[in-house]
Amino acid sequence: MSLDLLRARLARPEPSFAPFFMLGDPDPGTSLDVCRAALAGGADMLELGIPFSDPCADGPSVQAACGRALRAGTDVATAFELMESLRRTSQVPFNLLVYGNLAHRRGWGRFVAEASAAGASSILVPDVPLEEGDALAAACADAHVGVVHLAGPRTDDARLRELGEASTGFLYLAGRQGITGARHDDVPQQVRDAVRRAVKIQPASVCVGFGLKTRAHLEAVYGAGARVAIVGSALLDRLATHLDEHGCPPDRDRLLEDMEHWFGELSGHRPQQQED
Amino acid sequence: MTGPRTGAFGAFGGRYASELLRPALIELSDALETIVPSSEFQAELAHELAVWAGRPTPITHLPAFSDAAGVEVWVKREDLLHGGAHKTNNVVGQGLLAKRLGKSRLIAETGAGQHGLATAMIGARLGMETLVYMGAVDVERQMPNVRAMELLGATVVPVTGGAATLKEAINEALRDWTASVGDTHYLLGTVCGPDPFPRLVRCFHEVIGSEARAQILDAAGDLPDACVACVGGGSNAIGLFSAFIDDENVALLGAEPAGHGTETPGAHGRTLGLGSPGLLHGARTYVLQDDDGQILEAHSVAAGLDYPGVGPEHAHLNDSGRARYVGVTDTEALDAFERLSRTEGIVPAFESAHALALVLRAVTEGLVEPGARVLVNLSGRGQKDLDTYFGLRPKEDGA
Ligand SMILES: Cc1ncc(COP(=O)(O)O)c(C=O)c1O
Numbered sequence: 001m002s003l004d005l006l007r008a009r010l011a012r013p014e015p016s017f018a019p020f021f022m023l024g025d026p027d028p029g030t031s032l033d034v035c036r037a038a039l040a041g042g043a044d045m046l047e048l049g050i051p052f053s054d055p056c057a058d059g060p061s062v063q064a065a066c067g068r069a070l071r072a073g074t075d076v077a078t079a080f081e082l083m084e085s086l087r088r089t090s091q092v093p094f095n096l097l098v099y100g101n102l103a104h105r106r107g108w109g110r111f112v113a114e115a116s117a118a119g120a121s122s123i124l125v126p127d128v129p130l131e132e133g134d135a136l137a138a139a140c141a142d143a144h145v146g147v148v149h150l151a152g153p154r155t156d157d158a159r160l161r162e163l164g165e166a167s168t169g170f171l172y173l174a175g176r177q178g179i180t181g182a183r184h185d186d187v188p189q190q191v192r193d194a195v196r197r198a199v200k201i202q203p204a205s206v207c208v209g210f211g212l213k214t215r216a217h218l219e220a221v222y223g224a225g226a227r228v229a230i231v232g233s234a235l236l237d238r239l240a241t242h243l244d245e246h247g248c249p250p251d252r253d254r255l256l257e258d259m260e261h262w263f264g265e266l267s268g269h270r271p272q273q274q275e276d
Numbered sequence: 277m278t279g280p281r282t283g284a285f286g287a288f289g290g291r292y293a294s295e296l297l298r299p300a301l302i303e304l305s306d307a308l309e310t311i312v313p314s315s316e317f318q319a320e321l322a323h324e325l326a327v328w329a330g331r332p333t334p335i336t337h338l339p340a341f342s343d344a345a346g347v348e349v350w351v352k353r354e355d356l357l358h359g360g361a362h363k364t365n366n367v368v369g370q371g372l373l374a375k376r377l378g379k380s381r382l383i384a385e386t387g388a389g390q391h392g393l394a395t396a397m398i399g400a401r402l403g404m405e406t407l408v409y410m411g412a413v414d415v416e417r418q419m420p421n422v423r424a425m426e427l428l429g430a431t432v433v434p435v436t437g438g439a440a441t442l443k444e445a446i447n448e449a450l451r452d453w454t455a456s457v458g459d460t461h462y463l464l465g466t467v468c469g470p471d472p473f474p475r476l477v478r479c480f481h482e483v484i485g486s487e488a489r490a491q492i493l494d495a496a497g498d499l500p501d502a503c504v505a506c507v508g509g510g511s512n513a514i515g516l517f518s519a520f521i522d523d524e525n526v527a528l529l530g531a532e533p534a535g536h537g538t539e540t541p542g543a544h545g546r547t548l549g550l551g552s553p554g555l556l557h558g559a560r561t562y563v564l565q566d567d568d569g570q571i572l573e574a575h576s577v578a579a580g581l582d583y584p585g586v587g588p589e590h591a592h593l594n595d596s597g598r599a600r601y602v603g604v605t606d607t608e609a610l611d612a613f614e615r616l617s618r619t620e621g622i623v624p625a626f627e628s629a630h631a632l633a634l635v636l637r638a639v640t641e642g643l644v645e646p647g648a649r650v651l652v653n654l655s656g657r658g659q660k661d662l663d664t665y666f667g668l669r670p671k672e673d674g675a
Contacts, residue, residue: 100292102570105568131280132290154299155299178454179454
């Protein structure tokens with residue numbers, strides 16, 4: 001079962017690098033190839049989103065990715081099929097990111113069962129807070145899928161504990177207050193402090209996302225105790241540089257080569273492995 | 277199903293928002309329970325509504341319109357409120373509250389531009405930086421309001437993407453607020469959004485219903501048989517309905533935008549009539565969506581009604597049967613817009629014209645008895661809509 005893959009991964013001594021992709025972006029076929037390039041480049045986990053019409057918690061990069069995937073005809077069933085194809089050849093944990101309405105529409109039980117069958121290890125629903133999450137939690141418990149809760153820099157200690165205790169997958173700590181998006185500067189001290197605080201006062205493994213872009217960023221949050229670091233918007237931006245004005249990749253091979261190379265850098269595999 | 281844990285209206289409402297917004301929503305919810313009811317705040321609010329916004333607004337009997345409709349029609353004149361629409365009630369309340377909470381910046385979404393205009397007005401009055409998100413399509417069709425917002429010192433940010441209307445403007449305001457909660461208040465303009473917004477906005481519009489109830493009792497000697505209002509997010513409607521919900525003999529009727537007609541998805545905004553329960557903008561409510569749960573685009577000639585969601589309290593009033601929601605097409609709304617202008621000397625907003633159009637059909641559809649007394653919320657004036665109107669119905673030569 002996929003939750004066991006996540007548990008085993010988190011139990012290892014080294015932290016995990018997890019790129020984020022929107023399933024079906026820029027089109028279902030390329031999406032699959034890009035995810036495979038990430039796995040080939042050394043991704044330890046994948047965070048996979050299902051495109052939604054109104055991603056209110058996301059910045060321009062993820063919005064654009066949703067738009068591309070939806071325009072290419074990615075519905076929820078297609079997204080699950082893509083995930084299932086990846087699962088057939090990969091044993092890394094998949095964290096599924098989905099806006100509440102897509103799961104609510106199918107019904108929590110059916111949605112989570114389908115996600116589990118497609119290979120999801122855990123699920124994060126950014127617009128369903130703990131208070132409204134009973135149905136999600138029950139469905140996840142039934143399907144042996146981990147629940148991931150989001151916390152942020154303004155989350156107080158008591159709440160952080162509550163969220164961590166309810167997170168059967170891991171706790172997703174937003175590195176900064178705001179929506180998703182890449183940044184260029186260093187990981188600020190506050191983020192490192194927030195990670196240390198979260199590691200200290202709550203039981204779940206801490207994953208950091210929002211604004212990470214370089215291997216140095218990842219090392220900074222690993223150093224503070226994060227077990228997982230997610231790079232999202234920066235990857236989507238890089239992907240977008242390979243697309244024409246219609247969102248199509250004119251040179252797919254170059255796209256995949258470039259992405260795989262970058263995954264190697266981010267995962268820390270590329271420079272080290274080549275030097276060994 | 278059992279309702280949401282926080283801010284439920286029956287099976288609807290709730291606080292389906294990012295954890296990152298939770299501290300701000302709790303702060304606001306606490307303020308609604310402690311600051312808002314305090315006599316000090318209420319006195320300040322009442323004073324500002326009277327001397328700056330021009331409350332109370334009158335009710336007006338419409339003889340010619342009554343003849344045409346076959347019922348006795350009274351309108352609550354929110355078009356006479358400062359700014360030209362009911363939206364001002366809410367911005368005075370939330371503006372004063374934001375000030376008390378120590379915020380220095382206001383952000384808002386707007387469709388028709390009325391709420392953006394009202395927010396720009398209160399921002400100027402209270403000396404707060406104001407930024408308004410507005411769909412690029414709405415910027416085009418409500419240009420007079422855009423100019424006025426800029427004159428008042430607000431920044432108007434056109435939002436592209438999707439249908440580039442109200443839904444996209446709310447998305448963008450929520451994104452801004454997620455990053456800016458420390459110094460910024462999101463002055464949401466209707467009874468949508470995560471708890472406590474549906475309760476908060478309702479509370480500041482209850483003045484419409486409480487005034488109108490006393491006024492009609494005074495002028496007509498009895499309660500109305502029906503209250504009618506247009507429903508975009510539903511704030512002017514809740515404001516009127518709130519004073520009559522417990523009066524079982526008063527029918528509550530909401531006019532939803534049927535746009536170009538309801539056969540085609542994307543051509544209308546009949547959220548309650550044709551939507552289904554979903555999660556949008558922080559609440560469980562009726563939404564227009566496809567089988568997967570992707571939100572559909574809405575359409576209405578009235579920018580303020582052009583929204584694929586609706587306030588959760590309306591979802592509850594609909595399901596409980598207490599209120600009924602009926603579709604009104606663009607054409608019917610424009611006809612009512614002309615009729616009110618020509619026969620009563622009042623130019624209504626396209627939004628309000630939907631409510632008036634519903635009154636014209638109410639007897640034939642069996643919604644009210646012939647001769648019934650009907651109280652309509654005239655939620656705003658129509659100056660903002662003149663360009664669109666003359667674009668759609670050019671003046672005939674020689675007329
Ligand atoms: C005059 C007028 N009436 C009605 C509405 C619709 O909003 P609500 O349904 O919240 O009253 C608007 C919104 O912009 C408006 O400007």
